[in-house]
Amino acid sequence: xxxxxxxxxxxxxxNLRGTVxxxxxxxxxxxxxxATVLFRDVVTLANIPEISDTLRMFDLLKDMGADVVNTKNxxxxxxxxxxxxxxxxxxxxxxxxxxxxxxxPILARYGKVSFPHPGxxxxxxxxxxxxxxxxxxMGARVTIKDDSxxxxxKGGLRGAEFFLKNQSVTVTETFMMAGVLAxxxxxxxxxxxxxxxxDLAHFLNKCGAKISGAGTSTVTIKGGKLLTGKxxxxxxxxxxxxxxxxxxxxxxxxxxxxxxxxxxxxxxSPIEILRSAGVTIETKKTEMIVRAPSRLxxxxxxxxxxxxxxxxxxxxxxxxxxxxxxxSTVFETIFEGRLNYTEALSxxxxxxxxxxxxxxxxxxxxxxxxRKLMSxxxxxxxAFVIAAIxxxxxxxxxxxxxxxxxxxxxxxxxxxxxxVDIERAQMMLEESPENK
Ligand code: EPZ
Numbered sequence: 001x002x003x004x005x006x007x008x009x010x011x012x013x014x015n016l017r018g019t020v021x022x023x024x025x026x027x028x029x030x031x032x033x034x035a036t037v038l039f040r041d042v043v044t045l046a047n048i049p050e051i052s053d054t055l056r057m058f059d060l061l062k063d064m065g066a067d068v069v070n071t072k073n074x075x076x077x078x079x080x081x082x083x084x085x086x087x088x089x090x091x092x093x094x095x096x097x098x099x100x101x102x103x104x105p106i107l108a109r110y111g112k113v114s115f116p117h118p119g120x121x122x123x124x125x126x127x128x129x130x131x132x133x134x135x136x137x138m139g140a141r142v143t144i145k146d147d148s149x150x151x152x153x154k155g156g157l158r159g160a161e162f163f164l165k166n167q168s169v170t171v172t173e174t175f176m177m178a179g180v181l182a183x184x185x186x187x188x189x190x191x192x193x194x195x196x197x198x199d200l201a202h203f204l205n206k207c208g209a210k211i212s213g214a215g216t217s218t219v220t221i222k223g224g225k226l227l228t229g230k231x232x233x234x235x236x237x238x239x240x241x242x243x244x245x246x247x248x249x250x251x252x253x254x255x256x257x258x259x260x261x262x263x264x265x266x267x268x269s270p271i272e273i274l275r276s277a278g279v280t281i282e283t284k285k286t287e288m289i290v291r292a293p294s295r296l297x298x299x300x301x302x303x304x305x306x307x308x309x310x311x312x313x314x315x316x317x318x319x320x321x322x323x324x325x326x327x328s329t330v331f332e333t334i335f336e337g338r339l340n341y342t343e344a345l346s347x348x349x350x351x352x353x354x355x356x357x358x359x360x361x362x363x364x365x366x367x368x369x370x371r372k373l374m375s376x377x378x379x380x381x382x383a384f385v386i387a388a389i390x391x392x393x394x395x396x397x398x399x400x401x402x403x404x405x406x407x408x409x410x411x412x413x414x415x416x417x418x419x420v421d422i423e424r425a426q427m428m429l430e431e432s433p434e435n436k
Contacts, residue, residue: 001426001427001428002114002398002399002428003230003394003398003399003401003402003405003424004396004397004398004399004400004424004425004426004427005036005397005400005404005412005422005423005424005425005427006387006396006422006423006424006427007330007385007394007396007420007421008368008393008395008420008421008422009368009370009388009389009390009391009393009394010166010253010389010390010393011391011392011393012323012367012390012392013253014255014292015253015255015419016234016249016250016253016254016255016257016292016296016389016418016419016420017024017040017120017254017255017256017257017314017418017419018257018258018417018418018419019173019258019259019260019379019418020245020246020257020258020259020260020415020417021260021261022049022238022239022242022243022259022260022261022262023049023051023238023242023261023408023409024049024074024198024235024236024237024238024239025047025049025236025237025238025239025240025242026054026239026241026406026407027046027050027098027169027194027196027235027240027241028054028196028199028200028237028239029045029047029217029267029418030046030053030054030057030098031098031101031170031177031196031200031324031338032048032172032179032190032203032234032236033045033048033054033057033058033076033205034101034102034105034273035105035177035203036061036066036078036079036080036173036199036229037080037084037105037106037109037177037340038105038108038109038180038181038204038209038225038226038227039063039078039079039178039207039226039228039229040079040226040227040228041078041079041228041230042077042078042079042229042418043077043078043229043231043232043234044075044076044077044229044232044233044234045075045076045077045233045234045236045386046075046233046234046235046236047074047075047235047236047335048074048075048236049074049236049407049409050074050409050410051405051406051407051409052098052401052405052406053406053407055094056076056095056096056099057098057099057306058070058076058304058325059092059398059430060089060093061078061080061086061102062091062334063085063089063091063092064084064085064086064087064160064303065080065081065083065085065289066079066083066084066272066416067079067081067193068079071239071346073401075163076346079148079332082111084106084110084428085109086106086110086112086115087114087115087206088102088103088111088113088114088116088309089105089116089193090115091416093116093118094116094117094118095325096125096336097118097121097170098119098170099118100115100128100131100170100174101116101170101173101174101177102353104173104174104175104176104419105172105177105178105180105181106150106178106180106216107125107140107151107153107157107178108153108157108177108178108179108181108182109181109255110225111152111153111154111156112150112151112152112153112348113150113388114148114149114150115148115149115150116147116148116149117147117148118154121278121337121376121377122307122337122340122375122376123334123335123338124334124335124337124338125336128149129132129354130164130168130171131165131171132163132173132233133162134175134178134421135151135160136161136170137160137161138153138157138158138159138175138178139157139158139181139263139328140152140153140154140157140337141153145354146224150272151418152189155270156182156183156404157178157181157182157189158182158183158327159179159181159182159183159184159185159186159221159223160186160187160188161245162175162187162188163188163189163190164188164190164191165190166190166361167190167191167217167305168192168195169192169194169197171192172188172191172192172197173200173323174195175188175199176188176197176200176201176211176219176221177200177204177233178272179211179221179222179223180204180209180211180221180224180227181223181224181225181226182221182223183223183333184223185220185221185222185223185328186220186221186223187218187219187220187221187267188218188219188221189218189219189222190217190370191213191214191216191217191372192305192306193215193217193221193227193305193306194305194306195215195237195240195263195266195306196237197214197215197219198214198215199237199394200214201214201215201219202214202409203232203234204227206232207227207228207229207232208225208228209221209224209226210222210224210261211226212377220285221288221410224418229428230248236262236317237260237263237266238263238266238286239262240262240263240266241310241312241313241379241422242405242407243262243266243267243288244270244310244312244313244314244316245258245313245382245386245408247259247267247270247271247274247288247290248270248274248313248315248316248317248319248320249316250290250291250292250385250387250388251274251277251279251290251292251296251391252292252319252323252390253291253298253319253389253390254290254291254292254293254297254418255291256290257287257289257290257291257418258287258288258289259287259289259290260286260287260288261286261287261414262286262288263286264283264284264287264288267288268307269304269308269310270309270310270313270317271283271288271395272424273299273301273309273317274290274320276291276297276299276300277296277299277320277324278295278296278297279291279292279293280293281303281436288326292378293326294326295383295429296320296323296324296325296364296365297298297324297325297326298325298326298327298328298362299323299324299328299366300329300330300331300363301314301328301329301330301331302333302335303331303332303334304329304333304334305334310354311332311333311334311338311412312330313379314330314332314338314339314377314379315338315341315380315382315386316379316383316385316386317330317349318330318342318345318352318360318362318383318384319345319383319386319387319390321362321364322345322351322362322364322366322368322387323351323364323365323366323390324364324365324422325362325364326363326364326367327361327362327363328362329359329361329365330359330360330362331358331359332358332360333358334361336357336358337357339357339358339359339360340355340376340380341377341380341384341407342354342360343374344373344384345368345383345387347359347371348368348369348370348371348373348387348391348395349368349369349391350362350364350366350368351363351364351366362397367392368390368391368392369391369392369393370388370392370393370394371395371433372395372396372398373387373388373395373396373397373398373417374396374397374398375398375399375401376398377403378404378406378408379395379401379407380403381397381399381400381403381404382395382407382408384399385404385415385422386409388419389415389422391409396427398429400424412424
């Protein structure tokens with residue numbers, strides 16, 4: 001049995017209208033949950049999205065000895081005790097790459113951490129060499145046995161300076177957190193600059209950390225003692241990727257769509273690119289209003305670390321380019337496997353030519369027709385939802401619970417509220433019709 005979405009498409013009509021509210025950012029919340037290891041007392045986290053990845057991260061902490069209470073929807077308190085396991089439970093950690101950010105705070109606080117290689121995933125190999133290199137530079141000893149890593153730092157970590165050969169968000173966050181308890185100063189050069197990083201640093205500084213430069217390419221952390229959550233409460237920033245996905249959906253199918261509880265300042269690149277494709281977008285402090293134009297213009301996109309065009313919006317944007325009048329190119333610079341989903345779009349009627357694993361040529365405008373789709377990961381999965389809404393006829397998207405539900409809270413109810421004909425169903429793979 002597979003957890004599926006059954007969607008009846010609009011066939012290109014602009015039928016969406018109303019308001020959709022954006023949830024807290026998955027990629028901010030996951031790191032705030034990991035950061036609770038750095039605290040000597042209870043930490044309160046708010047606006048946590050109720051998605052399987054955050055629930056899995058809480059499960060990991062509980063499994064290792066933390067006390068986690070879900071006081072009410074989206075609000076959690078966490079206490080990580082002095083006696084805490086130092087092995088990330090393989091059964092959980094292997095299924096979620098983001099668990100890797102726990103390694104920094106655990107190693108810094110307890111002097112040891114072991115974890116499985118989170119493994120590659122459909123979007124790319126996802127190496128760990130920058131983690132190993134950073135831990136060794138901070139004085140730890142790393143041993144790799146089978147596919148698991150044991151990292152020890154007798155006497156604790158010492159501050160170090162390193163230059164990241166690739167701008168990695170989770171590497172930046174892992175060592176920013178490790179630096180909070182290291183002896184001396186840690187400097188991370190060529191750091192990632194995603195807004196979730198500055199948001200995390202802001203919260204940790206309120207609780208006693210000494211981090212400067214977060215959100216720029218050089219982050220400096222003065223090591224100190226355990227932090228305190230007393231009198232502070234973390235509030236997750238809006239999910240810019242979810243907001244951007246709804247913006248792209250609106251650009252394709254909305255008469256008028258209001259996207260609320262978002263931060264347009266985190267979406268300057270997608271907004272700029274959509275406007276150049278002819279989309280009308282009005283922005284307010286925490287809201288975007290989008291209307292689909294009668295004609296979409298082709299535009300070339302190249303994914304890039306923040307503040308460039310986010311790789312997590314590449315798949316939804318490619319769906320939009322199939323509806324633009326003319327030729328567009330998509331250049332995925334970060335992950336080598338992140339264009340594989342385009343085969344399914346071609347099967348729906350799109351005209352997409354892969355020029356190499358990183359580059360695709362999209363010829364629009366093409367009529368999409370509904371079909372059976374297998375969601376490969378959460379971002380391409382949401383792109384398939386968007387494609388199914390644009391297409392003519394019915395689509396069935398499989399593997400919703402292991403992909404889309406990882407990152408989008410209660411998405412079918414929010415989509416239904418703006419006019420999408422979408423139902424969640426349990427279905428045998430062969431049961432769903434193979435639309436020819
Ligand atoms: C974060 O991953 C996000 N994940 C990703 O979102 C997002 O796509 C990505 O940033 C880019 O914005 C989380 O925040 C949990 P990486 P990141 O594996 O940057 C290289 C989603 O759908 N690298 O570090 O931590 C790697 O090859 C996810 O929400 C090394 O070379 O991803 C790649 O080129 C998908 N060595 C780059 O860094 C290492 O040791 C980023 O990859 C580690 C990474």
